[in-house]
Amino acid sequence: MTFETRGLSFGYAKDRTIFENIGFSVGKGEIFCILGPNGTGKTSLLRCLSGISLPLSGSVTIDGKDLHSLSRTEVAKRLGFMPQLHTSIFPYTALEVAVMGRSPHLGIAASPSERDYDMAWKNLELLGISSLAEKPYTRISGGERQMVLLSMLLTQQPDIMLLDEPTSHLDFGNQVRLLELLRRFSKKGFSVIFTTHFPSHAFQLSCTVALMNKGAFESVGPAETQLTEENLRRIYGVDLCVEYVSKANSRTCVPIIKNDDERGVGAQ
Amino acid sequence: MRSNTRKYRLMILLCIAVTFFVFILSISIGRYSIPFWTVLQTLTLQESVDTTIRSVIFEIRLPRIIAAMLVGAALSVSGAAFQGLFKNPLVSSYHLGVSSGAGFGAALAILLAAGTFAIQLYAFTFGALAVAASFGLSRLVKGSSTLTLVLAGMVVSSFFSALISILEYVSNPLETLPLIVFWLMGSFNAIRIPDLINITPIILVGIAGVMLIRWRINILSMGEDEAQALGIDLKRIIGILVFCCTLSTAASVCIAGVIGWVGLVIPHIGRMFVGPDFKKLIPMSAIIGANYLLLMDNIARTLTTGEIPIGILTSLVGTPFFAVLLWRNKVGWS
Numbered sequence: 001m002t003f004e005t006r007g008l009s010f011g012y013a014k015d016r017t018i019f020e021n022i023g024f025s026v027g028k029g030e031i032f033c034i035l036g037p038n039g040t041g042k043t044s045l046l047r048c049l050s051g052i053s054l055p056l057s058g059s060v061t062i063d064g065k066d067l068h069s070l071s072r073t074e075v076a077k078r079l080g081f082m083p084q085l086h087t088s089i090f091p092y093t094a095l096e097v098a099v100m101g102r103s104p105h106l107g108i109a110a111s112p113s114e115r116d117y118d119m120a121w122k123n124l125e126l127l128g129i130s131s132l133a134e135k136p137y138t139r140i141s142g143g144e145r146q147m148v149l150l151s152m153l154l155t156q157q158p159d160i161m162l163l164d165e166p167t168s169h170l171d172f173g174n175q176v177r178l179l180e181l182l183r184r185f186s187k188k189g190f191s192v193i194f195t196t197h198f199p200s201h202a203f204q205l206s207c208t209v210a211l212m213n214k215g216a217f218e219s220v221g222p223a224e225t226q227l228t229e230e231n232l233r234r235i236y237g238v239d240l241c242v243e244y245v246s247k248a249n250s251r252t253c254v255p256i257i258k259n260d261d262e263r264g265v266g267a268q
Numbered sequence: 269m270r271s272n273t274r275k276y277r278l279m280i281l282l283c284i285a286v287t288f289f290v291f292i293l294s295i296s297i298g299r300y301s302i303p304f305w306t307v308l309q310t311l312t313l314q315e316s317v318d319t320t321i322r323s324v325i326f327e328i329r330l331p332r333i334i335a336a337m338l339v340g341a342a343l344s345v346s347g348a349a350f351q352g353l354f355k356n357p358l359v360s361s362y363h364l365g366v367s368s369g370a371g372f373g374a375a376l377a378i379l380l381a382a383g384t385f386a387i388q389l390y391a392f393t394f395g396a397l398a399v400a401a402s403f404g405l406s407r408l409v410k411g412s413s414t415l416t417l418v419l420a421g422m423v424v425s426s427f428f429s430a431l432i433s434i435l436e437y438v439s440n441p442l443e444t445l446p447l448i449v450f451w452l453m454g455s456f457n458a459i460r461i462p463d464l465i466n467i468t469p470i471i472l473v474g475i476a477g478v479m480l481i482r483w484r485i486n487i488l489s490m491g492e493d494e495a496q497a498l499g500i501d502l503k504r505i506i507g508i509l510v511f512c513c514t515l516s517t518a519a520s521v522c523i524a525g526v527i528g529w530v531g532l533v534i535p536h537i538g539r540m541f542v543g544p545d546f547k548k549l550i551p552m553s554a555i556i557g558a559n560y561l562l563l564m565d566n567i568a569r570t571l572t573t574g575e576i577p578i579g580i581l582t583s584l585v586g587t588p589f590f591a592v593l594l595w596r597n598k599v600g601w602s
Contacts, residue, residue, distance in 0.1 A: 052493050076499025083493060089355045090489055090544035100487050104499030111483040111547045114273070156498065 001028045001063060003079075003160050003191060008058035010041070010048050017056065018044045019215035026160070026193060026208075031186045033202040033223070034195045036212030037236055042195040043084060045212070046164050049193065050081035062160070076104035080158035082149050084165045091136035094148045098124055101155030116155075123151040128177070142169035150178070161185070163194040167201065179204055199227045199242070199253035206250075211235060227253065276548050279541060283555045287337075290559050294333050294566050295325055327461065335459045335467070336565040337558035339520040340530060342471045344557025345550055346513035347531025348538065349478045352485035352546055353509050354418055360531035361517040364421040364510065367528075368428035369398025370521040375435040375448045384458065387451070388466070388522040395518035398424050403510060412492060413502055417510075453577030454525030456565050467519040474516025475554060481508060482550040489546075527561070527579045529586025534560060536593050 004025035011017035019041035026032045034042050047053040049060055051067045060067040062078055080101075088097070098120035099112045106112065112120075124130045129147045132140060137148060146169045153161060166182075167175045175198075182192050183205055196202065202209045202223040209226040211218040213235050219226060229242050232253060239256040295307045302310075302321055310317045310325050346361035354363070362368075373394030377387040405420035406413065432452075439445045484505055487495050492502060520527070534557040535549065541556075542548040561578075564585065568578045 047493070050497055052496050072496060072501045073499040076497065081493075081497035083497075086491065086494065088490055089357065090352070090486075090539075092486065092544050096486065096543075096545050097490075100490065100498060103484070103487050106483075108484065108505075109480040 001159050001191065002026070003060075003062055003193075004064075005049060005060045006058055008045070008048060008060065009056045010044050010053060011056055014056065017215060019212075022058070022217055024210060024217070024220055026191050028159075028191060029186050029189045030191050031182060031205050031207035032191075032193045033205065033207050033209045034193070034212050035197070035199060035202060035209060035227070035235075036195075040212050041215045042212055043164055046081065046162050046193070046195060050079060050162050051075050052081065073104045076156065076158070078159045079162065080153045080156045080160070081162045082146075082153045082164060082166060084168060085142070086145060086149060088137050091138040093134050094124065094129065094132040094137055094140070094144075094151075095120055095134065097137050097148050098151040098155050101152040101157075104156065120151065120155045123154040124148075126154065127151050127181070143171055143174060146170060147174065150181075158190075160191045160193065163192065165195050165197065167196060167198065175201070199232055200251075202227060203251040203253070204248075224251070227251075276542055280551060280555070283552070283559075287555060287559055290562055291333065291337075294562055295329050297566060297570055298324075298329060299570070300324055331461050331464045332456045332459050332565065332569075333562060335464055335523060336456050336562045338468060338471045339456075339524050339527065340534075340557040340559070340561025341554040342475060342516035342520045342557075343527065343531040343561070344534035344538070344553040345475050345478050346517050348535035348546070348549055348553045349482075349485055349509055349513050350531070351535055352489040353506065354414055355489050355491070356418070357536065358532070359418070360529075361513050362425075362526075362528070362531065363418065364402040364514070365398035365424035365428055366395040366514055366517045367521055367526045368425045368432060369401075370395030370518060371452050371526055372398075372428045372431045372435065374451050374522070374525075375432055375439075378444050378447045378451065379435055379439055381444075384463075385466075388463070391522035392518045394428075395521055396514055398428050399510065399514040399518075413506060414492065417506070450577060451525050452579070454527040454579030454582075455568070455575060455577050456524055457569070457575050459523060463523050467523050470519040471516045474512045474514075474519065477508060477512030477515075479550055479554075481505065483547045485509070485546040485550075525577075525579060527582050529582050529590070530557060530561060533586045533590050533593075536590070 002025055006023045008022040009017050009020045022045060024032065034045065036042055044053065048055045051060065067075055095117065099116055101120065102112050102116040106116070121130065121133065124133055127147050127150060129144065129151065132144060132148065137145060140148070146166065150166065167178055170178060179201060182194070186192055206223055208220065209223045210220045211226055211231060227242065229240065232240055232242070239258065240253055241256060242251055242253050244251050292304060292307055296302050296304050302325070306317065306321060307325065310322055343361060350359045350361050350363055351357050370391040373390035373392070374387050377390035382390070402417065402420040402424040405423065406417040409416040436445060436448055439448060484500065487498050487500055488505060496502060535553050537556055538549050538552040542552045564581050565578055568576045568581055
């Protein structure tokens with residue numbers, strides 16, 4: 001399985017592009033992380049990669065087949081997308097949401113069977129949120145909703161998972177659990193593409209990192225060579241340090257908070 | 269049973285039993301009251317029953333009762349489907365202009381002094397045309413397909429409402445105007461067997477279409493992006509839903525007039541019983557809707573010596589009921 005994109009550009013008008021000429025490929029079991037400041041087009045990129053948004057130019061292919069030559073169902077069987085923020089109007093239970101992942105595997109006139117509900121239940125259990133099963137999706141926290149959406153994605157069983165800031169609403173424990181899970185899935189042969197605002201997460205997964213800035217990939221490579229102090233300072237415009245933590249056997253990125261005096265804030 | 273299927277099946281069985289009881293009761297009551305037992309005897313085609321009773325039941329009451337049940341189910345099912353499609357619990361199946369279109373068609377036929385069948389045909393045709401216009405208009409606009417569809421529906425509805433006003437304005441205030449006004453208020457008064465034969469297949473096809481794809485409405489209601497990511501072909505599924513709902517709603521309006529507040533309120537009552545899952549909600553809405561409109565029609569024909577237009581009744585009952593739902597926070601946003 002190879003997921004590949006070439007010369008991908010997207011914008012709401014031809015002369016105002018959100019991102020331009022993006023190309024990379026992800027193989028079976030690989031994890032690919034996209035890092036970049038707010039508003040640089042990460043979400044738009046994921047939407048194009050998942051086939052939800054139409055690119056202005058360029059191609060997205062799975063095993064050489066163009067995404068737009070496949071039917072929605074065929075795409076959804078191979079490619080799953082988890083949005084960053086999501087709410088529902090109707091108070092479906094978490095289990096009812098999770099079982100929606102079975103959609104591409106069921107015929108248009110079919111409803112999920114007991115077997116499908118069992119699959120959804122197992123994924124809720126896997127994520128440690130089976131206690132939410134009967135709770136309305138609209139009355140749980142943003143982080144819990146993110147976990148429910150993830151269980152829906154697992155129920156969908158795609159080869160490639162596209163996750164838009166999957167850790168953004170999660171507490172510290174769930175962030176770690178999610179990282180462990182992503183690693184476990186990559187070892188099982190699933191490919192993962194995700195965006196994040198936490199450089200440390202990329203270190204922890206020791207994955208391929210793309211630095212995205214101003215609507216383009218600046219560089220792509222292993223986390224260790226990409227996420228240097230210099231690169232991260234330039235991209236985020238703040239002071240920080242990258243250190244190796246031997247106990248965790250991983251690098252981590254820590255910001256250096258300036259005092260008000262140094263910044264000249266409130267100096268008067 | 270992770271999906272509470274057993275509880276749901278039991279509930280459906282119970283509701284069907286209630287429906288049967290309401291059905292027999294409705295045949296028995298009326299200006300000419302028929303005992304419960306005689307109704308059962310007549311329905312099982314026993315020879316001993318008086319021919320007058322037989323003709324009252326088979327030619328007058330039964331067509332009317334069946335029509336009320338079909339229309340109640342049709343409006344409720346398509347109302348529920350539209351609420352999911354538009355991700356809006358305040359929407360009914362009239363939202364794309366089918367009622368104002370049908371009203372215009374009926375008014376036009378009445379002005380042209382056409383017969384009953386022509387009125388129904390005009391109403392159905394213009395109701396469907398109005399929805400087609402909304403649908404076509406929404407396709408011209410780039411962007412979210414459901415949002416533009418709601419807006420297009422509002423435009424087309426208002427346009428046909430204006431056309432109805434023009435027809436009312438030019439019609440004869442002593443002859444045709446009352447006919448138009450009464451038609452718009454809705455009634456099952458004039459329904460006979462031939463009407464039923466015309467509309468039953470159309471309504472059933474519409475309901476069946478929604479029934480088949482009802483679980484997909486869940487996914488549709490999660491948002492367009494999410495639905496697409498889950499393999500839903502938006503244009504196709506929205507097309508099927510709008511087509512089926514329009515068939516059954518237009519067929520309902522063309523024989524019974526504009527009966528408001530059924531398609532809006534019944535899905536909410538359904539949600540109180542089985543929750544928001546459309547897999548269970550659609551069948552539940554069909555059953556509750558059939559019972560509700562049948563009961564309303566019973567009141568319409570028995571409360572006074574005359575006939576109360578059923579559209580007035582459903583609005584009178586529906587609006588305060590909906591206000592209570594709002595007040596009790598049962599409308600399903602949260």
